[in-house]
Amino acid sequence: MSASSDSNEKVPLSAKLLRSATTTTWTAENGLNYSPLRFGLLFIGLALVVFLAALDQTIVAVAIPSIVTDFQTFSGLSWIGTAYFLASTPLIPTWGKLADIFGRRPVFIGGIVLFEAGSLICGLARSMPVLIIGRAISGLGAGGMFPMVVIIISDVVALRDRPKYQGIIGAVIGVASVAGPLMGGVFTDKLSWRWCFFINLPFGALTIVIAILFLNLPSPKGNLRDKLSQIDALGTFWMAAATVLLVYSLSAGGGDFSWGSPLIISILVLAVICAIVFAVVEARYVQHPLISKELWGNRYVVAVWMSSFFLGMTFFSLTYYIPIYFQVVNGNTATEAGVHTIPFILSLGLVGVFTGIAISATGYTAPFVSAGAGVLMVGAGLISTMSATSGPGMQIGYLVVAGFGVGLNVQTINLNGQGVVEPHLLAVMISSFTFFQVLGAVFGIAINGTILSNSLTYKLESVLPSATLIDFVKNNPSKIRAAVASGSIPVVLLDPITTAYTDSLSLIFKTTVATAGALFLASFLLKRNRLQKKVEGETDVMVPDA
Incomplete structure (x- = not known):
């Protein structure tokens, strides 16, 4: 990094600082020079995109009851979430391929535009079918937003420095996970559920402007016909x-x-x-295959895919089902239960940032994955022991341990994958990593949902007198204590119901111990060498220690 020399004339300090911030440069991975100010503004835009994509997955859940009330229909209710995932998941690898063919900026902006268009349609929707269409369009754009952010970071930041920035991105996801239910509750109660979608519009527009001004990456050469032939x-x-x-x-x-x-x-x-x-x-x-044969034939990349899949199963299962515990045991609303998961998310975010710094300093990635998986197994095992009598100290402590384990892994597996491929394969590797992680999330939530439903039905049938009451208890965990208070459910049934829930949730958390164990085993298949610091004229990749 070289600073420009000041002239001898007297210049105000503020002017000197501004000139230094705009003229001091370093050479990025793409060969272009970025000043700290330009890079800072670009990174803020990237973080905003990740925040929006993560926020959209949690903010809508709180608004669903109001949406049903407004439209006066339950028809298609489950498709509000399903349409989003069905649209976002399948094309994740395609986004990486398109980024290689057409360039980062147009593909990145295209994903944001689709996400924004879907949000606008949802906010203006006057019927459930229109809302579902809007969710699908948003999902289509969101499927490319996160992998494109990581791809762009890999373009403009050297490999050994990426962990620090990707750690911050992981922390942003954690903040969005906590902020989503809170913002959704405020918008729904004070304004309208439509603002859960309208909030995306100004921030999305800002990120597009930032991308246009500061995302100056070279476009691939070739005419449109040649590029289309590569799809x-x-x-x-x-x-x-x-x-x-x-x-x-x-x-x-x-x-x-x-x-x-x-x-x-x-x-x-x-x-x-x-x-x-x-x-x-x-x-x-x-x-021109969607996922290069070089990736399929690279055993270290396959190990990255396996690890990302098991991390997705474990992390998203915990995120999805821990709030149910708080709804039943504490009688919290969905929003309040989300607040109780803050120790988990805060631990995850902070550890993710410090892990990024540690990886940049040491160059090692695989040991962090192994250590994180081990800690995650312990955390999930502790969470599986929580019952109605577990106090706040146990609840917070166990969630912090599990969050610590996830934080060690949240960006590390991806970084390991970036270190074992050539630069021309980075975009597809990153998008395929995201694809397998999301696929793991879908598997984890679905499998554990079945375990919870079957176990809960079996246990409730032995303590509740009617199928109608069983259905109410299964579908309304946050309303159980209110129903007991109102007399709809006899008070004598509260303890058996709570026990049935905590025992069934314990089975789910035990499955996350198993998937974290699978992650631990897969981590030993990862490339275990250091991320070597870049030497002038050499490619920045993972190389053996001297």
């Missing part, structure tokens, strides 16, 4: 078909339909067939 339309179709069928079957199975129903079985079989066709097409018939 793997066939592979994208079969990948999307397999993913949509799989995600839908996992979302509907055990809930809307039993796992043994002909419909769910048929959809799962079709998903497997589409996945096989995708593999055959990619291996034999596509000139």
Whole structure:
């Protein structure tokens, strides 16, 4: 980093600082020079995008009761979330491929525009079908927003420095996870549920302006026809078909339909067939495959995919089901239960930032994954012991331990993957990492949802007198104590109901111990060398220690 020399004339200190901030430069991975001010503004824009994408996944849940009341219909209610995931998940790898073909800036801005358009449609919707369409469009854009942020960071920051910035991005996700329910509750109670979607518009517009002004990355050469010919339309179709069928079957199975129903079985079989066709097409018939053969043939990349999948199963299962514990035991609303998860999220965010600093200093990634998985196993095991008698100290302490384990992993696995591929494969590697993590989340939430439903039904049938009461207790965890207070549920049944819930949730948290254990084992398949600091004229990659 070289500072520009000041002239001999007297210059105000403020002017000197401004000139220093705008003229001091370093060379980024893309070969361009960035001043600290320009990079800072760009990074703020990237963080805003991540905040919006993460916020949108939590803020809407709080608004759902008001949406149902406003539209006077339960029809299509589950599709508010399902449409978002069905649209966002299948095309995540495609976003990385498009970024290589058309360049980072247009693809990044395109994802934000789609997300913003969907948010506007949702905010203006006058019917449930229109709202669902808007959610699908938002999901389509959001599927590219997070991987594109990481891809851009990998372009403008040297490999050994990336952990620090990606750690901050992880902390932003944690803040959004806490802020979402709180903001959703305030908007719904004080303004309108529509502001849960309108809030995205000004911030999204700001990020687009920042991208236009400061995201000065070189565009790939070639005319439009050549670029279009590189799009793997066939592979994208079969990948999307397999993913949509799989995600839908996992979302509907055990809930809307039993796992043994002909419909769910048929959809799962079709998903497997589409996945096989995708593999055959990619291996034999596509000139520019969606996921490069170099990645499939790299055992360290496959280890990254496995690790990201198990981390997704563990982390999202904890995030999804821990609030239910607080709703039942404390009688909290969904928003209040979200507040009780702050120790988990705060621990995750802080440890993620410090882990990034430690990786930048040492160059090691795999040991942090192994250590994080071990701590996560302990944290999940402790959480599985929580009952109605667990005090605040135990609740906070156990959540902090689990958050510590996730924080050690939240960006580390991705960084390990970045260190084992050549620069031209970075975008696809990063997007495929995100894809497997989201897929793990879908698997984890679906499988554990079935475990909770079956266990809870079995236990409640032995203590509750009617199927109607069982359905109420299963579907309204935050209203159980209010129902007891009003006399709708006899007070004598409160302890058996709470015990049934905590015992069933304990089974879920024990499965997260198992998936964290799978992550621990997969971590030893990762590349275990250091991220070498860049030497002039050399590619910044993971290399063996001297």
